[in-house]
Amino acid sequence: MRKLLNSLYILEETAYLTLDGENIVCRAEDSEKFRVPFTNIEDIYIFSYSGCSPALMGKCAEYGIAVNFISPQGKFLARVQGKTKGNVYLRKEQFELFSIPQLDLIRNTVAAKLSNTRYLIRRSLHDNPDINSDGALTDCIKYLENGIKTVYETADKDIIMGIEGSCAKAYFDIFDRLILHQKEDFYLANRTKRPPLDRVNAMLSFLYTIAISSYTSALESVGLDSCLGFYHALRSGRSSLSCDLVEEFRCVVERLVLTMINLKMIKPEDFETQVSGAVYLSKEGKKKVLTAWQERKRTSIVHPYLGEKIQQGLLPYVQSSLLAKYIRGELDEYPNYLLK
Structure with a gap:
């Protein structure tokens, strides 16, 4: 380990x-x-x-x-990054395997992302049932569950991507309801990326970048090529495989963002707004977010597949190792990270 x-x-x-x-x-x-x-x-x-x-x-x-x-x-x-670690034959197997559409891997990854999103909503709903007074959250949960079901009923990658996109929109449409405090200063009307146009989007984008870099390090450390993925398209300069594995991990970022806002660990003065309307974390804001991120990395969790306690910061390395085992044929399928 x-x-x-x-x-x-x-x-x-x-x-x-x-x-x-x-x-x-x-x-x-x-x-x-x-x-x-x-x-x-x-x-x-x-x-x-x-x-x-x-x-x-x-x-x-x-x-x-x-x-x-x-x-x-x-x-x-x-x-x-230094010299590539791992057996060159593992990368050869990765390239050969991913040259063919990996429908089961794609389906399981999207389903895991939607399932973890559902878990986050359910947890928030359990702690604060009043946020579902009009049934919007339960409707979103049903929509996600239908999305999971539909993913396994199609063999078309483009349709699966469309299902993922529509489910992500439904989720971010109700994300604002999960913000319980500082609502005048922290809100999310819709997901904006380049650039982020509000404080919530600024935090999400910042932490997604850190998470993708963590997965890139993990993948390279087990000998996989982080640029060749099975879901995200091959694009120069993008760690497509890192983006693939981060999909099931996004809920961890989103939960931390909600925690920091709801516990008032982050304040409006921790952000800067540019003339263009773009909103970014200030230097002090970055310190607060990264401190919380480091603390979260040290939190112990029970890995759903291994059944062992690990620190959450080890999750990218565990998942990368499991993916390598799947590519080598040591596992029948890649065990996605599922919150339960």
Whole structure:
């Protein structure tokens, strides 16, 4: 089992990372801000304009520490990773398998996403039944359940994508009802991505980016090619397989966003609105969200397939390992992550 270490997040826009022996050194405004040994770091997320030194990138590649470059607004820019790990034959098997439409894998992945979405709504409804006074939430649950059923009744990938899209719209149409506090400042009329146009969308987009990067690291660590997926189309620069696996994980991000808003862990002043209308987390807002994310990663869960307790931060690595076993033929099917 992979040991869960720490992710290093650099939020200061003028920060520059350098190498000093076995330490990562962060400098900003001509002074050293901190230094941390490599042994404490699993991956690095840099939200600054300056980036890091080539020597540091080389050392990170040597130690298997992925360096993710993300704009201050949360847009993924690039990723530096060392030599590919794992057996080359695993990637060969991945390419051969995914060259043929994987209908069962696609169906199960979409069904898992819709099932986990249903779980999140049911949990919110159980804790706060008043939010369903007009039956909108139960209607959405029925719509999702019908979507799950219909996914298994078609053999057309485009139709499955359409079902997923319509179910996602139905879900985000009622998402605003799951926000119980600070409703004047936090609301979601519809899902907006590029750019996010409200505070809720800003949090969702920011954390989705982090989640996809985590899955990319996990997939590469078990020897799979994160760019070749079975559901998302092949596109230059996109980690399509990471996007595939994140589908069943999105509910974890959405639940954290709701928790932070409802417990007032995040406030309106933690966001910045640009002239264009785009809304992004401020530096302080990013700190709050990433702190909550790190804490959530350390939460213990019982994995539904393994039946073992793991830290939630290990989930991308567990799922990537299970997918690798499926591709190698060691499992009859890939066990999707299902909330129960």
